[in-house]
Amino acid sequence: MSNDTTPNDDDGQWHDVAELSQLDPAFPLGVEIDGTQVGIYQDGDRIHALEDICPHAFALMSQGFQEDGIIECPLHGARFEIATGKHLNEIGQRDLKCHAVRVENGRVCVKLAR
Numbered sequence: 001m002s003n004d005t006t007p008n009d010d011d012g013q014w015h016d017v018a019e020l021s022q023l024d025p026a027f028p029l030g031v032e033i034d035g036t037q038v039g040i041y042q043d044g045d046r047i048h049a050l051e052d053i054c055p056h057a058f059a060l061m062s063q064g065f066q067e068d069g070i071i072e073c074p075l076h077g078a079r080f081e082i083a084t085g086k087h088l089n090e091i092g093q094r095d096l097k098c099h100a101v102r103v104e105n106g107r108v109c110v111k112l113a114r
């Protein structure tokens with residue numbers, strides 16, 4: 001599996017957050033990095049890391065419903081595109097921040113966006 005999602009990849013620190021085999025394409029994995037909640041998503045052969053707090057009312061997006069490249073908030077149904085964080089309905093209010101991801105030796109590493 002490859003990954004080259006590298007937004008804001010100019011500085012900062014990589015954090016080893018999970019074993020690649022822990023990921024499930026149907027269920028996001030929520031992790032905390034330096035006090036920041038991050039949702040890790042497997043979408044086809046790509047891995048993505050998104051801001052995990054819903055902009056509407058602070059639900060954890062990683063506890064939502066993942067299907068066809070979309071994550072839906074478990075509380076009121078805000079929908080976001082996993083690959084880009086783009087919000088797809090009004091209740092989402094804004095796009096989710098995307099964090100950089102790389103996969104090395106079967107480990108998923110994330111660098112927080114600034």
Ligand code: FES
Pocket residue numbers: 054055056057058059073074075076077078091092
């Ligand atoms: S908390 Fe996510 S849509 Fe309301």
